[in-house]
Amino acid sequence: xxxxxxxxxxxxxxxxxxxxxxxxxxxxxxxxxxxxxxxxxxxxxxxxxxxxxxxxxxxxxxxxxxxxxxxxxxxxxxxxxxxxxxxxxxxxxxxxxxxxxxxxxxxxxxxxxxxxxxxxxxxxxxxxxxxxxxxxxxxxxxxxxxxxxxxxxxxxxxxxxxxxxxxxxxxxxxxxxxxxxxxxxxxxxxxxxxxxxxxxxxxxxxxxxxxxxxxxxxxxxxxxxxxxxxxxxxxxxxxxxxxxxxxxxxxxxxxxxxxxxxxxxxxxxxxxxxxxxxxxxxxxxxxxxxxxxxxxxxxxxxxxxxxxxxxxxxxxxxxxxxxxxxxxxxxxxxxxxxxxxxxxxxxxxxxxxxxxxxxxxxxxxxxxxxxxxxxxxxxxxxxxxxxxxxxxxxxxxxxxxxxxxxxxxxxxxxxxxxxxxxxxxxxxxxxxxxxxxxxxxxxxxxxxxx
Numbered sequence: 001x002x003x004x005x006x007x008x009x010x011x012x013x014x015x016x017x018x019x020x021x022x023x024x025x026x027x028x029x030x031x032x033x034x035x036x037x038x039x040x041x042x043x044x045x046x047x048x049x050x051x052x053x054x055x056x057x058x059x060x061x062x063x064x065x066x067x068x069x070x071x072x073x074x075x076x077x078x079x080x081x082x083x084x085x086x087x088x089x090x091x092x093x094x095x096x097x098x099x100x101x102x103x104x105x106x107x108x109x110x111x112x113x114x115x116x117x118x119x120x121x122x123x124x125x126x127x128x129x130x131x132x133x134x135x136x137x138x139x140x141x142x143x144x145x146x147x148x149x150x151x152x153x154x155x156x157x158x159x160x161x162x163x164x165x166x167x168x169x170x171x172x173x174x175x176x177x178x179x180x181x182x183x184x185x186x187x188x189x190x191x192x193x194x195x196x197x198x199x200x201x202x203x204x205x206x207x208x209x210x211x212x213x214x215x216x217x218x219x220x221x222x223x224x225x226x227x228x229x230x231x232x233x234x235x236x237x238x239x240x241x242x243x244x245x246x247x248x249x250x251x252x253x254x255x256x257x258x259x260x261x262x263x264x265x266x267x268x269x270x271x272x273x274x275x276x277x278x279x280x281x282x283x284x285x286x287x288x289x290x291x292x293x294x295x296x297x298x299x300x301x302x303x304x305x306x307x308x309x310x311x312x313x314x315x316x317x318x319x320x321x322x323x324x325x326x327x328x329x330x331x332x333x334x335x336x337x338x339x340x341x342x343x344x345x346x347x348x349x350x351x352x353x354x355x356x357x358x359x360x361x362x363x364x365x366x367x368x369x370x371x372x373x374x375x376x377x378x379x380x381x382x383x384x385x386x387x388x389x390x391x392x393x394x395x396x397x398x399x400x401x402x403x404x405x406x407x408x409x410x411x412x413x414x415x416x417x418x419x420x421x422x423x424x425x426x427x428x429x430x431x432x433x434x435x436x437x438x439x440x441x442x443x444x445x446x447x448x449x450x
Contacts, residue, residue: 005050005120006273008032010040011082012058016105020053023109024116037061044073047273048218048228051119053103055082056090064093071098073219074228076126078119082107127230145178145185146329149319155182155311162309163189168261170306171284173313175434176363179284180244182313187240192280195239198232203245203437210253212269214260221270233266233277240280246306247287247298248437258302281306286438316358316365323353326362330369331381342373346382359410359442364433411446414439 007029009020017033024031032047034040037058044052052070056063063081070079078100083091091102100119103111145156162169163186171179180199187197205213212221216231232241243249249257260266261281265274283306292298316323327345335342345353358364372381414432421428429439 004028005116005123006030006032006047007051007053007116008034008040008043008047008049009053010034010037010058011053011055012036013055016055016082019109020112023112027113027116029116037066040066041069044070044077045218045220046271048074048268048271048275049077050123051100051116052077052079053082053116054079054099056094057084063090064097067094067097067099072227076123076228076230078123080115080119127235144329145181146326147319147322148325149321151314151319152322155313158309158311159186160189162186162311164191165309166191166280167308168281168283168306169309169311170289171282171311171313172289173284173286174315174361175286175438176361177313177315178362179286179313180242182311183240183242183244183282183284186282187242187280190240190280192239196236197240197242198236199242199244200232201244202248203435207250207253210249211256214253214257215266215268217269218271221268225270228268231266231268233260233279234275236279237277238279240282243281243283245285246283247285247289247292251297251299254299254302258299258305261302261305316361320354323358323365324350326365327353327369330366331373334370334373338370338373340373340376341379342376342381343379344381345372346380348383349381349386352383352386357409357413359414360433362433364431367431367433411442414442415448418443 004027007024009017009024009031010033011017011020012035014035017035021031021033032043032049034043037060040054040058043049054063054067054070056067058066067079067081070077075098079094079098081091081094081099081102082105083094083102084105088104091099091104094102100122101115103115107115145152147153147156159182169183169186171182173179183199184197187193200213202210212225212229212231214231214233216229216234217225219225219227243257260277264278265276267274289298289303289307293300293303316326327350331342331345334340353365360367372385376385414428417431418425418428421431425439426436429436432439
């Protein structure tokens with residue numbers, strides 16, 4: 001049975017330690033004990049506790065100083081201070097330093113149970129607050145998946161069925177097709193919808209910091225680790241963790257991720273503590289993971305763990321009937337966001353959009369519409385306005401390219417945008433609606449000098 005939480009009792013009175021140990025163990029807590037300040041420091045340095053019961057009258061140390069040390073070592077731990085009769089003022093000082101509660105000796109088993117339960121609830125709310133702040137920072141917004149094409153209807157049907165299970169889902173498709181949006185939609189439709197949704201961008205995280213991001217770390221785990229950090233797995237506990245562009249992670253991190261997926265346990269860096277996690281795993285990639293497995297860049301066992309349910313998102317060029325719907329949706333969104341009186345796209349613009357290959361897919365379309373709205377000078381956007389969206393060198397050649405292979409059309413367009421950006425790959429990738437790494441891979445495939 002999973003423990004309710006981890007508690008340490010710090011008191012030099014063996015009788016109080018043993019009695020508290022018995023009460024809390026019977027309640028289902030995992031309990032450690034320390035009789036001296038030195039033992040307490042060692043335990044708190046090596047392990048992460050949910051609740052710390054601290055006697056402020058330990059011999060050889062000032063109780064409030066030890067409290068400051070503990071709060072600095074582990075800001076997330078909830079400290080319940082234990083005081084003697086007649087020392088309420090000390091308890092008040094402790095509360096000002098961040099203690100969650102206090103117990104006055106002698107205290108009953110029921111008072112102890114209530115104090116620990118309140119502290120544990122406070123920690124839960126603190127973690128929820130951290131998650132909510134991160135979610136707001138990500139500007140996750142309302143989940144809407146726009147489209148009426150048969151291809152998208154199939155995707156949504158698959159997503160709805162997958163949402164009702166707790167199986168791992170692998171989302172595949174080119175960059176910009178909406179894999180992240182679909183992952184959020186699956187979470188929102190699932191029984192875990194009330195739990196957190198935590199996204200991990202595997203394409204931008206530095207490999208050396210990846211383990212710390214996933215599993216967290218304790219203070220002193222490595223140079224620069226000045227405080228405890230809660231990892232993505234713990235933040236996602238009870239909800240969903242989404243690994244975007246999972247094909248980008250290194251083989252050593254793949255091994256550690258596989259262990260966490262299989263055992264549902266993680267260990268923060270620098271700690272011996274094992275943390276049970278209850279998460280649903282979604283992953284996305286724009287790579288052919290089967291090819292990556294064959295070529296030794298992706299673990300076969302991890303691939304099979306992730307690919308329980310697979311959903312492929314088609315590129316925008318394969319669902320052109322959705323382009324007008326998406327364009328109008330983004331037009332309304334960005335007109336409202338930027339407070340611009342833009343009402344529609346001219347039919348000629350929609351016709352150009354229908355012929356255009358959209359190598360950056362929906363993300364490129366969205367970026368294009370936002371730029372058009374920002375630079376709009378009238379209520380209806382016409383072909384002459386496409387200049388401001390970076391289409392100045394694209395539209396004249398579109399009709400000439402209709403007989404070319406799609407790969408060649410995409411290559412010509414990407415190179416035009418790159419030239420227009422004077423070789424700035426970051427700016428070109430932004431205009432195309434793809435990340436810089438994807439752009440580099442395309443250029444490498446076409447033999448274009450990097």
